[in-house]
Amino acid sequence: MIKAGVIGSTGYAGQQLVWFLNNHPDVKINFLSSHSYSGVSFSKIYGNYSKSIESICVDIKEAESKLSEIDILFIALPHGKSFNLVKKALNLGVKVIDLGADFRLKDPDIYKQWYALDHQAINLLPKSIYGLPELNRKIIKESNLIANPGCYPTASILALTPLLKSNIIDPFSIIIDAKSGVSGAGRSLNTSILYGECNESIKAYSVSSHRHTPEIEQVLSQINSENISLLFTPHLVPMNRGILTTCYGNLVKDISQEELYKIYSSFYKDESFVRVIEEIPETKWVKGSNFCDIAIRVDERTKKVIIVSAIDNLIKGAAGQAVQNMNIMFNLDENKGLDLLSMFP
Numbered sequence: 001m002i003k004a005g006v007i008g009s010t011g012y013a014g015q016q017l018v019w020f021l022n023n024h025p026d027v028k029i030n031f032l033s034s035h036s037y038s039g040v041s042f043s044k045i046y047g048n049y050s051k052s053i054e055s056i057c058v059d060i061k062e063a064e065s066k067l068s069e070i071d072i073l074f075i076a077l078p079h080g081k082s083f084n085l086v087k088k089a090l091n092l093g094v095k096v097i098d099l100g101a102d103f104r105l106k107d108p109d110i111y112k113q114w115y116a117l118d119h120q121a122i123n124l125l126p127k128s129i130y131g132l133p134e135l136n137r138k139i140i141k142e143s144n145l146i147a148n149p150g151c152y153p154t155a156s157i158l159a160l161t162p163l164l165k166s167n168i169i170d171p172f173s174i175i176i177d178a179k180s181g182v183s184g185a186g187r188s189l190n191t192s193i194l195y196g197e198c199n200e201s202i203k204a205y206s207v208s209s210h211r212h213t214p215e216i217e218q219v220l221s222q223i224n225s226e227n228i229s230l231l232f233t234p235h236l237v238p239m240n241r242g243i244l245t246t247c248y249g250n251l252v253k254d255i256s257q258e259e260l261y262k263i264y265s266s267f268y269k270d271e272s273f274v275r276v277i278e279e280i281p282e283t284k285w286v287k288g289s290n291f292c293d294i295a296i297r298v299d300e301r302t303k304k305v306i307i308v309s310a311i312d313n314l315i316k317g318a319a320g321q322a323v324q325n326m327n328i329m330f331n332l333d334e335n336k337g338l339d340l341l342s343m344f345p
């Protein structure tokens with residue numbers, strides 16, 4: 001059995017991870033940690049675990065004292081909070097998957113620019129692997145420190161990678177228009193996500209300044225060998241879960257929609273969790289699953305390609321992807337504990 005600890009287990013990403021780990025046949029949860037609920041039973045916070053997970057949440061100090069008992073540590077804390085924990089866990093030989101953003105950007109200056117924080121574990125940055133299995137499966141297997149991708153970057157990068165690998169679009173023409181459900185903003189109090197503020201309204205936010213921009217640029221630049229800069233605009237939509245991205249690029253060669261479908265289908269042919277589909281994706285068809293659905297349209301009139309992708313932000317965008325990474329790190333079947341169809345509605 002893999003012994004796992006979860007720090008930040010009481011947040012939205014953390015509780016979704018607990019759901020998967022609790023149902024995973026090869027995992028035993030050793031501890032669940034919380035910031036404001038230490039001493040409280042997990043099932044008192046999330047009633048769906050009543051009579052199932054009655055463990056008492058521990059605080060971070062107690063969690064640290066248990067690091068030597070586990071094989072893998074999952075961290076689902078706000079950014080800037082994971083540095084010391086990661087150092088301690090790695091020193092004890094514990095593998096780490098960080099669901100937050102602290103180890104995703106390779107350049108500490110870019111991290112500082114977008115997160116307004118000094119990076120406090122610069123020596124670990126070269127060791128951290130960006131945990132998008134569809135791109136980095138081989139190196140994830142060898143790594144002890146996985147930077148689990150952000151939710152918007154997961155949907156955007158999976159949508160755009162085959163285009164960039166095949167040099168079909170101008171890499172400087174990319175525009176990503178993305179929409180997220182409210183759980184993307186986490187569970188902590190925040191006026192802009194109160195029901196009365198966001199229900200029956202849609203808004204763009206962090207326009208030209210969202211911190212997922214450099215993350216998407218970093219990964220796409222590695223694929224294309226150019227320093228790509230792109231436009232990324234997120235929107236908040238009054239639903240609980242789901243991300244939909246609509247990505248645009250200028251075609252640099254004549255290509256039909258059918259040919260593009262062949263390129264995408266071939267690129268993702270061995271992937272369990274990426275579905276290249278004919279219909280335009282909808283968040284309701286991926287909700288509750290680890291799938292990323294992708295569809296392609298070529299607009300011959302404007303010589304542009306439009307790629308639409310959908311994921312569940314808490315699953316392929318966070319907890320499901322973290323479990324997929326764990327499976328790879330421990331040489332398990334990558335789908336183990338994840339091969340669930342989406343739930344409707």
Ligand SMILES: NC(=O)C1=CN([C@@H]2O[C@H](COP(=O)(O)OP(=O)(O)OC[C@H]3O[C@@H](n4cnc5c(N)ncnc54)[C@H](OP(=O)(O)O)[C@@H]3O)[C@@H](O)[C@H]2O)C=CC1
Binds near residue numbers: 009012013036149184
């Ligand atoms: N929500 C999403 O869709 C996604 C989230 N992520 C990332 O996962 C991480 C967690 O996000 P999410 O679950 O949404 O956030 P939440 O706000 O829902 O949860 C945050 C968690 O961190 C704990 N916490 C908060 N502040 C502190 C602190 N100062 N010290 C220690 N612990 C603290 C909270 O504890 P307590 O509950 O006890 O207050 C809670 O367990 C973030 O880095 C986020 O960016 C990544 C992809 C998608």
Ligand SMILES: CC(=O)N[C@@H](CCC(=O)OP(=O)(O)O)C(=O)O
Binds near residue numbers: 180
């Ligand atoms: C709707 C909403 O607010 N979404 C969050 C995305 C959360 C996330 O995935 O952020 P990390 O990079 O920190 O993991 C946001 O835009 O900040």
